[in-house]
Amino acid sequence: MNLIDGKLISQQIKDELKEKTALLKEKGIEVTLAVILVGEDPASQVYVRNKKKACEYIGYRSLSYELPAETTQEELLKLIDELNGRKDVDGILVQMPLPKQIDEKAVIDAISPSKDVDGFHPMNVGALCIGEEGFVSCTPAGVIQLLKRGLPADYDISGKECVIVGRSNIVGKPMALLMLRENATVTVAHSRTKNLEEVCKKADILIAAVGKAGMITKDHVKEGAVVIDVGINRNEEGKLCGDVVFDEVSQIASAITPVPGGVGPMTIAMLMNNCYEAALMHNKNV
Numbered sequence: 128m129n130l131i132d133g134k135l136i137s138q139q140i141k142d143e144l145k146e147k148t149a150l151l152k153e154k155g156i157e158v159t160l161a162v163i164l165v166g167e168d169p170a171s172q173v174y175v176r177n178k179k180k181a182c183e184y185i186g187y188r189s190l191s192y193e194l195p196a197e198t199t200q201e202e203l204l205k206l207i208d209e210l211n212g213r214k215d216v217d218g219i220l221v222q223m224p225l226p227k228q229i230d231e232k233a234v235i236d237a238i239s240p241s242k243d244v245d246g247f248h249p250m251n252v253g254a255l256c257i258g259e260e261g262f263v264s265c266t267p268a269g270v271i272q273l274l275k276r277g278l279p280a281d282y283d284i285s286g287k288e289c290v291i292v293g294r295s296n297i298v299g300k301p302m303a304l305l306m307l308r309e310n311a312t313v314t315v316a317h318s319r320t321k322n323l324e325e326v327c328k329k330a331d332i333l334i335a336a337v338g339k340a341g342m343i344t345k346d347h348v349k350e351g352a353v354v355i356d357v358g359i360n361r362n363e364e365g366k367l368c369g370d371v372v373f374d375e376v377s378q379i380a381s382a383i384t385p386v387p388g389g390v391g392p393m394t395i396a397m398l399m400n401n402c403y404e405a406a407l408m409h410n411k412n413v
């Protein structure tokens with residue numbers, strides 16, 4: 128069984144970006160990410176800190192906006208508008224979730240698609256859907272990198288049966304579109320799917336993105352399948368775990384991602400990659 132090491136692969140991606148960023152700097156281009164955090168949610172504070180740390184490691188400039196929990200939607204939209212107009216800002220990231228007085232959709236729609244490094248804007252989602260260039264949601268983009276870099280070099284996604292469990296806008300749906308782009312045959316399962324075990328057992332590549340610990344057992348997995356666990360949950364002892372029962376599924380899978388250390392670190396690496404792409408796009412003529 129091959130343990131797909133997301134920590135290692137994300138480090139490789141960050142190191143590649145670090146090298147490319149140094150070359151951009153020689154041309155006078157500085158990649159800049161603006162990070163906005165509203166309120167003091169501890170998990171969000173950790174995510175934001177990790178994103179800023181990754182920027183520092185690679186050599187990006189990060190601008191930090193920490194706004195009070197009672198910030199109004201109007202105030203936040205005004206800041207986004209200002210950042211949209213700034214030539215020295217390549218990417219804008221608003222950490223979700225937002226306090227309840229702010230409509231997340233209005234915020235996502237307000238970010239200029241060319242600075243939407245999270246890949247959530249409808250223009251970028253639409254571009255992915257019709258196979259045009261645009262920013263791709265970071266977690267599913269990270270899964271593709273895990274498959275391409277974490278499996279034997281001769282492993283070909285093309286023609287494989289892929290089952291994705293979960294159909295959210297940020298993981299399941301873009302994941303399905305990306306796997307289609309890789310020429311897999313894609314099935315998307317969700318809470319109304321009948322006979323989930325049977326559906327999952329068809330998969331050569333099974334991607335679990337539900338958010339329920341212990342959801343995917345050995346009864347859902349075909350012998351030799353590749354299993355990617357996107358879920359981030361806490362078990363009864365408060366320990367981080369995925370959606371997949373790792374101990375039993377790892378006995379029959381040909382390759383599997385652990386939690387933590389699988390998909391998680393890839394999300395930030397792909398965010399950093401999107402920032403780099405944004406800077407290239409904004410400096411086409413340099």
Ligand code: NDP
Pocket residue numbers: 266292293294295296297298299316317318319320323336337338339357358359360390391392394
């Ligand atoms: P959502 O809650 O938005 O979506 C969950 C999906 O799972 C829904 O489509 C839902 O179906 C489906 N589902 C729920 N129960 C079942 C069931 N019993 N059988 C089959 N499908 C079911 O979650 P997200 O997509 O945002 O996140 C999924 C997981 O991935 C979470 O654990 C999250 O923490 C993690 N995550 C990890 C990231 C990382 O960096 N590693 C980044 C983002 C998310 P329906 O649509 O019918 O309700």
